[in-house]
Amino acid sequence: MKIEDLREAYGRELLAVARVDDRVVALDADLCGSTMTKYLKEEIPERFFEMGIAEANMISVAAGLALSGKIPFVNSFAVFAAGQPYNQIRQGVALPNLKVRIVGSSSGLSDAGDGATHQSIEDIAIMRAIPNMTIVVPVDAEETRKVVCLSLHHGGPMYIRISRSPLPVLTDSQTVFKIGKMTLMAEGSDVTIFATGIMVHKALEAREILIKQGINIRVVNVSTIKPLYQEEVLKYIGDVKGIVTAEEHSIIGGLGSAIAEALCEKMIPIKMVGIEDQFGQSASTHEELLKYYKLTPEAIIEKVKALLNRD
C-alpha cells in the first residue's frame, strides 16, 4: 500500500493554489519547516507571514486579512492552532463568519516524542463547539490536496487537522470529496464503523481480520466532522446491528459524540473507540502510542464483537 506524507501534500498544494489565486496568504508561528508552509514562503515570500510564536496575534491578523478579501491559511501544531487562540478564533473569525483556514498540523498523538503538551486530543471538541466552524480531517494525502483546493470555494471558517505521520493512501483522484459528505470505504452489513483520520485505515485492517471470522463490517470515512448531517449518517446504518466510531481524539466531543448526537433519538447501539478522558505522553513512535491508548484494529474488533455478542 502506498504511504504518503500529508504535511508534504498540504504544503505543496498550498503553494499550488497560491500560484493561481493571489488572495491566498499563509501565516505561520515559527513552524513552517514542519507545517510545510515553507514551500509557499520560498516561492511567494510576499504572501507568507512569519508571525513568530504568538498564536493569538496570528489568528486576529488573519481575521483582518480576511476582512480585506484575502484567504488566510493559519498554521501551527493543532494543539496551538486550536487551543492557544480560542477566543481569537471565536470572536474574530467565527462570529463574523470569515473565510480563515486554521490548519492544525502534527495533530492527535502524531507528535509522539513531544508528549502531552504537543498532542492535540481535544482540538476537535473545542472547534466543534464554535458556531459557523467547518471541521475537516483528511484521511490521506490525496484528500488533503482536495481539501486545500476546495476550501477556496467554501464560505466561513474552517479547521483542517493534519497528521504528522505519513498515512496509507486510501483514496484516489476519482474519489469524490465534498464538505459534509461521508465516503463509503468498504461494504458490510453487520456493523458500521464511522472512522476519521488515521482510524479509517485501522478500521479497514479490522475489517480484513473480521471477514475471516464471518463478520462483515462497513467502513465509512468521515472527513467532515462538522457539519455532520443526520441524513448522511442514516444512509449507512439502515441494515446494521450497531455502530462503532473510531477517532484519534478524546471520546469527549469528537466524532463519536457527533455521531451520538445525530442518532440520539434512534434505537441503535453505539460504541466508541477513542482516547479515554486522559492526556497523552511521550513515546518513541506514533504507533506505540496508538497501541497504548487502544486506537487499534483490535480495539475496533473488540467493540464490534461486543455489539454482536460474540467473543
Added chain:
Amino acid sequence: MDNNKIKELKRKAKIIREGILECIGINKRGHLGGSMSSADLVAALYFYKMRINPQNPADPDRDRFIFSKGHSVLAQYAALAELGFFSKAELKNTKELGSILQGHPEIRTPGIEANTGSLGQGLSIGIGMALAARLDQRSYRVYVILGDGELDEGQIWEAVAWARVRCLDNLIAIVDHNKLRANSPTNEGNGQFNIRAKFEANGWKTWEIDGHNMEEIIKVLDETDRVKSSPCAIIAHTIKGKGVSFAENNFSFHNNALTEEQYERAKRDIASIVE
C-alpha cells in the same frame, strides 16, 4: 485649521455624546464612561480624518476604523448614525433583541469593520488590514482605538512588536488613556506604567496629547500621515465619563444604568458643553 472647522468638530463630538446617551437610555445598562472618554477622538476620525463614504461602505480604498475597546462602541454608533450609515432612530434600540446595534461591535452593523469586545484583539485585526493594503497597493489607513485597561492583554504587545517588524506606517493606534478600568484604576494589579515608553521601545512613533482637545487631536492625526516606516501610537489622555459631571473619573459608570434624573442631568451637562 480654521476656527469654524474646529467648532464644527466640537459640535459633532457633542452630537456623539448625545447619541451615547440615546443608546443607553433610562434604567438600562450601558458603557457610558469609556464611550464618553473616546467621543472627541471618534469625532475627529469620522468627521475630519478618515476617507469614508456612507453611500459606498464597501469602497476598497476607504480608511478603516476598529474600536478594539469594543464596549465603547456607543460612540461609534452615534457617529455612524450621524453619517447616515443607519437611521438615528436605531440608537434607542441598542442592545435590544434583534437590533442591528449589538452590545459590542459586529460587522453585521453597517460601518463596523471588525468584531471586537473580548479585549486585546483589535490591533492585530488592524495589522491584517494594513498588510492587505500593502499587498493590494492601496493607500487606505487603519485607525485602532485601544483602551488603557485593554493594554493589560498580552496580545496587544504581540501586535505592537510585530507591526514594527513589518514597518506598518499605515497603522495608527490611539490609546484612550482614561486611567480607569471597570472596577479599578489602570495602575493597580498588573497595571500599565509608562505606556509611551513601551510603544517607543518597540519602535513606534509616539505622541502624547489631551484626548479632549480637538486642535491637538487633529494636529497629531495629520502628523501621522507624514510618518514613514514605523507604526504610530497616540496616547490620548482622557477623562472617563467626560461631559457627564457625575460620571467623570468615576468607574461606577463604566457600565451602569441611569435613573431618569441622572439621564436628564447628563443631557443638560452635555448641552452645556461649549463648542
